[in-house]
Amino acid sequence: MDSIKKSFHLEGKVAIITGSSKGIGKAIAQGLAEHGAKVVISSRSQDAVDEVASEFKSAGLEAIGIACHIGKADQREHLIQKTTAHFGGVDILVNNAAINPIYGPIEDAEEGVFDKIMDINVKAPWALSNLTLPSMKERGGGSIINIASVEALHPGAGLGLYSTSKAALLMLTKNQAKEWGQYGVRANVICPGLIKTKFSAALWQNEKLLQKIEKTLPTSRMGMPNEMSGIVCLLASDAGSYMTGSVYNADGGYMIAG
Template sequence: MDLSTLFSLMNGVALITGASKGIGYSIAETFAAAGAKVVISSRKQDALDEMADKLRAKGYEVTGIACNVGKKEELENLVQKTIELYGQIDVLVNNAASNPVFGPVHDTSLEAFDKIMEVNVRAPFHLMNLCFPYLRTSPIASVINISSIGGISPEQGLGIYSVSKAALISLTKVYAKEWGDHKIRVNAICPGLIKTKFSEALWSNDKIMQQIIKKLAIKRAGTSEEIGAVALFLASKASSYTTGAVLTADGGFTI
């Protein structure tokens, strides 16, 4: 068995949102190392250019295209530019997320609720639909939605964020069931506490960290590279019989 082929994304085209840092960036680097042509996206072109240059310096084929996923027309532009560049989309990773609040759910404003749902649920929904015509022609089509353990069991202080991630899990299962006939696999990853800028409110708080560590089988925060490895499994032929799965990468938090 040739394991290098099993986990290869050679000549595939991967589109990753929220990819200028953290988990998205690590997924991009992992996919590029596996041979994919990678389009990374986030709101700021300058940040994307810097990260794309960093990856190209390693010999990878990476392009940055700015997109605010909360804006319908920018998502459409993102797909159009990707197709103009590569003519195809084989792997889509919905990683971009928003969580502007931390605290009791009853203190969450309607504006914050709408923002969270717009970015965390509506954007993946629209982007999957935009990519469908291209995914259905790919022999290796895979969609990976980055959810959260909060989508399995609500996290304290992250109420509506948890609701949005539960909705993303459900959306993943709906698409997996409906797109099976089109040979498109759709799966979700639920990271636990990963040490990124996005989760800094948690891991930078010693009291919260002590409480979390007590619940972990693996007594540490995870790394974005570890999520990148899970994403490679779901994008590659190694997971060719896996769809509708919800994979936790949380150090045993949800055991």
Template sequence: MFLPSFQLENKVAIVTGAGRGIGRAIAIGLAEAGADVALLARTESNLTSVSEEIIMLGRKAFPVVTDVTNREEVERAVHKIYEKAGCIDILVNNAGMNIRSQAIDVTDEEWSKIMDTNLKSAFMMSQEVGKIMKEQKNGGKIINISSVAGHVALRTGVVYAATKAAMIQMTKVLALEWGKYGINVNSIGPWYFKTPLTEKLLQDQQYVKDILDVTPLKRIGELQELVGPAVFLASDAGNYVTGQTLFVDGGMTIQGF
């Protein structure tokens, strides 16, 4: 047989920023593929809602209210999940935010908040989960949710772009360093998708036109279109892929401008 398994039975996944949007969609998608899923976010009500959906699929859910920018909370959450589940096979670093300031107006507070949420949290989660994956001696899959903004220049969001570019490079270095432990590290780079965070922006017809003008497929992405790539990278189907960024962008990054 040449078709590798896309199934995730008997796997335990962690998804950060799992309460809504991309994180919620990926968490539910991993559960649909067979994984039990630990859900990390700061809002308990959101985690409860996603947990209920996962349980309805016949999988286990481990909601843990966590501020992933805080080292002590990250350590506590990872330890708690490992203690409950007995293993950690998959980590999806999805927690993120943006403040759309022009570069000249960025404050020190904005810089620190975006850096901590987007980049520092992903590194700390990878570090703590990576220790466990190394000791388990059966490898693991780490998936970072980066962005096309880490690859091409956009008109605003300089700090966001810097975090996502750093995340793409971090993905490569961790893949190189941890490959000997059987740990695959990859990233997914979305363009515009319909999420609670983009809902207001996508009500602006001129803004949408500007997006579609540079998108060969001429439409905004749907959340389920990120789930397939995540399951691929988390499953045996992605076993020989590491250090890569898969842009799920309707073709946006293939062009010269």
């Protein structure tokens, strides 16, 4: 009888997590590492990724830090090349890094801001996934997990371009799943709700706004970064082997809130 518990294990798997020096990305990297994966911590700062990698190593986890500005093609290539040189290939890619440099009406945004958001939130996950595909094919399969947002599913206030970029990421994921299934590569997308991170600080540091949001949620509270790691571990492992091309919300019930 096959062990279901064993199907959650990630021993021998190599995972790259972008934007993983803090917040949701760091929590995801920790979850994958605790399940046995060798993890690559990546963000723009080498010091920041080294700090997380050494923290993980001192906890008995396998990790290295590779700095990468995902908006730059040469740095994306370096990330994949260095990972392959160190660990032998890539099995799991978590496209978590994203930006939202603007809050306000869509007509007020400058063209440069639009380009920057699309570059980081859509083009970079597309390019990084393409770069990992040869390694995943060679290794008999892989799992791509794109981190979007509930903003991709429901327009909020003042986040129009961010929402648009995340909605594009949903369709990119579905196309990856459809085209790459023949290689044993699965692609799924997770839509977190309001999670307590530096990225969302403008929302949760406003106490009145936070209370208003929390009142509408079935869970009556915002989420914590570590609450995003469980679903990633499922989608990365053999336990999620029949899950591809899907959108999973981890939002405390935001999408059903009245």
